[in-house]
Amino acid sequence: MSTMSTEQPVRVRFAPSPTGHLHVGSARTALFNWLIARKSGGAFILRIEDTDTARNVAGADRKIVEDLRWLGLHWDEGIEVGGPHAPYYQSQRMDLYEAAIARLLETGHAYYAFDTSDELDAMRAVAQERKCTFRYPRPERFPDEADVERARQQGLPVVVRFVMPERDITVNDEIMGDVTVAATELDDFIIRKADGMPTYHLANVVDDAHMGVTLVIRGQEFLAQTPRHIALQAALGYATPRYAHMALTMDMKGRKLSKRDGAVEVFAFRQEGYLPEALLNFIALLGWSPGGDRERFTLDEMIGLFSLDRMNRMNSKFDRDKLLAFNTDAIREASPERLLAAFDDWLSVNPDSPIAKANLDTATRRMLLAANTSVRTLADLESRAGFIFAADDAIAYDPAAVKKVLEKGDGAGYAMLETLVAVFEGLEPWSEEAIDETIRAFCETQAVGMGKVAQPIRVAVSGGTVSPGIGQTLALLGREKTLRRIRRILTERPVQS
RNA sequence: GGCCCCAUCGUCUAGAGGCCUAGGACACCGGCUUUUCACGCCGGCAACACGGGUUCGAAUCCCGUUGGGGUCACCA
Numbered sequence: 001m002s003t004m005s006t007e008q009p010v011r012v013r014f015a016p017s018p019t020g021h022l023h024v025g026s027a028r029t030a031l032f033n034w035l036i037a038r039k040s041g042g043a044f045i046l047r048i049e050d051t052d053t054a055r056n057v058a059g060a061d062r063k064i065v066e067d068l069r070w071l072g073l074h075w076d077e078g079i080e081v082g083g084p085h086a087p088y089y090q091s092q093r094m095d096l097y098e099a100a101i102a103r104l105l106e107t108g109h110a111y112y113a114f115d116t117s118d119e120l121d122a123m124r125a126v127a128q129e130r131k132c133t134f135r136y137p138r139p140e141r142f143p144d145e146a147d148v149e150r151a152r153q154q155g156l157p158v159v160v161r162f163v164m165p166e167r168d169i170t171v172n173d174e175i176m177g178d179v180t181v182a183a184t185e186l187d188d189f190i191i192r193k194a195d196g197m198p199t200y201h202l203a204n205v206v207d208d209a210h211m212g213v214t215l216v217i218r219g220q221e222f223l224a225q226t227p228r229h230i231a232l233q234a235a236l237g238y239a240t241p242r243y244a245h246m247a248l249t250m251d252m253k254g255r256k257l258s259k260r261d262g263a264v265e266v267f268a269f270r271q272e273g274y275l276p277e278a279l280l281n282f283i284a285l286l287g288w289s290p291g292g293d294r295e296r297f298t299l300d301e302m303i304g305l306f307s308l309d310r311m312n313r314m315n316s317k318f319d320r321d322k323l324l325a326f327n328t329d330a331i332r333e334a335s336p337e338r339l340l341a342a343f344d345d346w347l348s349v350n351p352d353s354p355i356a357k358a359n360l361d362t363a364t365r366r367m368l369l370a371a372n373t374s375v376r377t378l379a380d381l382e383s384r385a386g387f388i389f390a391a392d393d394a395i396a397y398d399p400a401a402v403k404k405v406l407e408k409g410d411g412a413g414y415a416m417l418e419t420l421v422a423v424f425e426g427l428e429p430w431s432e433e434a435i436d437e438t439i440r441a442f443c444e445t446q447a448v449g450m451g452k453v454a455q456p457i458r459v460a461v462s463g464g465t466v467s468p469g470i471g472q473t474l475a476l477l478g479r480e481k482t483l484r485r486i487r488r489i490l491t492e493r494p495v496q497s
Numbered sequence: 498g499g500c501c502c503c504a505u506c507g508u509c510u511a512g513a514g515g516c517c518u519a520g521g522a523c524a525c526c527g528g529c530u531u532u533u534c535a536c537g538c539c540g541g542c543a544a545c546a547c548g549g550g551u552u553c554g555a556a557u558c559c560c561g562u563u564g565g566g567g568u569c570a571c572c573a
Binding site: 016017019131132157180181185190195197199200204223224225245248254282285287292293312318319322323328332373375380405450455458462 | 531
């Protein structure tokens with residue numbers, strides 16, 4: 001079978017910058033790396049690329065760790081778990097970069113430069129005017145240490161640039177195919193910034209080599225940069241790893257996924273009540289398909305099915321509706337234990353919700369879940385049943401609901417509530433079953449439809465027309481609160497017609 | 498703008514020259530179910546960007562056009 005890949009164990013890495021919570025696009029990159037590591041019996045490494053001191057956000061590494069763990073994408077080597085190539089923060093590996101830069105300087109593969117950003121901008125502007133690609137003008141004579149000293153004294157920025165070889169470079173990409181970039185498109189890029197930190201290109205290449213990374217799976221935005229990395233590897237005597245550049249995930253308009261149209265961080269989806277298995281399944285299908293009609297998989301199934309040659313080359317759009325559908329199914333298919341665990345996790349990341357503040361016992365949480373199997377996200381439980389646990393005077397009445405359910409027909413709904421008060425006062429015991437049974441019997445003797453009875457109650461206790469089953473709702477609410485809310489609406493009569 | 502990548506329903510995709518009158522899923526529309534909202538079930542609408550080739554035959558191969566994306570940083 002073709003799915004029984006002969007993939008050799010690969011060493012892959014996920015190397016985010018610590019700027020905040022994990023973005024779903026990054027999660028997708030992490031997932032594919034993780035999948036192939038698991039499938040091949042290789043290793044998945046988590047490295048933090050924090051060489052941009054200005055952009056680093058304190059605590060972001062912790063958030064990334066939390067998000068990755070929530071997804072179930074565990075790493076074999078990296079921050080927090082350690083490994084043979086520790087440390088896994090680039091800011092702690094400066095000696096490695098310094099050694100590499102020194103070697104490049106000594107062998108004539110790199111040189112110092114002192115241009116200010118204004119000068120650089122001016123040169124680019126000129127190139128722009130002449131409509132040609134800007135390429136940094138390599139000096140005929142490379143500055144020596146004395147020049148560096150002089151530049152420093154003059155307060156000029158001192159950077160190190162790599163001598164880009166004058167040859168076309170082909171990337172043998174496992175997704176995009178062979179991509180050749182002409183020598184004329186590449187110039188002497190910076191490998192050490194004025195603040196002494198290595199640039200992404202240098203640190204990334206050095207670390208991948210030292211950590212024994214054999215396969216690099218990353219977003220297509222890096223494809224055009226890869227020739228630089230290949231040249232760097234050649235100059236440093238490193239082997240070039242295999243490359244696989246994935247097409248990107250965009251928003252529904254084909255633009256970059258932005259916070260403006262909804263959650264983009266894994267943590268935000270967690271707070272919105274998505275299950276990691278649903279998110280992962282959905283994300284996996286953005287640019288990958290095992291072929292055929294199947295599209296629902298567990299993580300374990302994905303490991304078995306995954307292969308790079310099934311990756312698409314075209315960008316995909318993040319369709320939130322489809323994700324919601326996946327989540328709906330994941331909730332419906334989850335075992336009671338799994339669902340309870342997921343709900344508890346949701347409560348832990350939504351501590352301010354009424355439902356979390358109610359500190360429900362396990363039996364009640366189970367009951368709530370069992371009776372609301374039609375929710376699409378765990379957060380729906382809050383919007384559906386949150387009012388039960390809110391304070392009585394926090395209930396806001398929906399004017400349209402009041403008008404339609406209570407006032408219509410000369411206040412028939414209010415009249416119904418008046419009658420119901422007496423019924424509820426004598427109802428024993430106050431349980432879901434007894435309440436349902438009593439209401440059912442009441443409807444029969446009064447010869448009215450269920451809707452005529454249940455809807456007024458809903459509006460009275462919730463303010464709107466939506467709630468879980470009426471028996472469960474009132475049982476959870478308790479007799480006292482039920483009656484209090486009914487009496488309150490009878491006195492207030494919130495909307496005048 | 499230069500360079501690079503891409504192009505099947507609105508969206509994710511199946512499709513590796515005849516199996517395609519193009520399949521599945523989501524969304525949408527209609528119906529059923531129903532104490533509310535949903536869920537669910539059934540049915541329907543809907544695509545090979547365009548133009549040239551190659552071939553007995555093209556969604557599948559080639560070229561061009563158009564469109565989209567990426568990249569040209571002391572960000573990763």
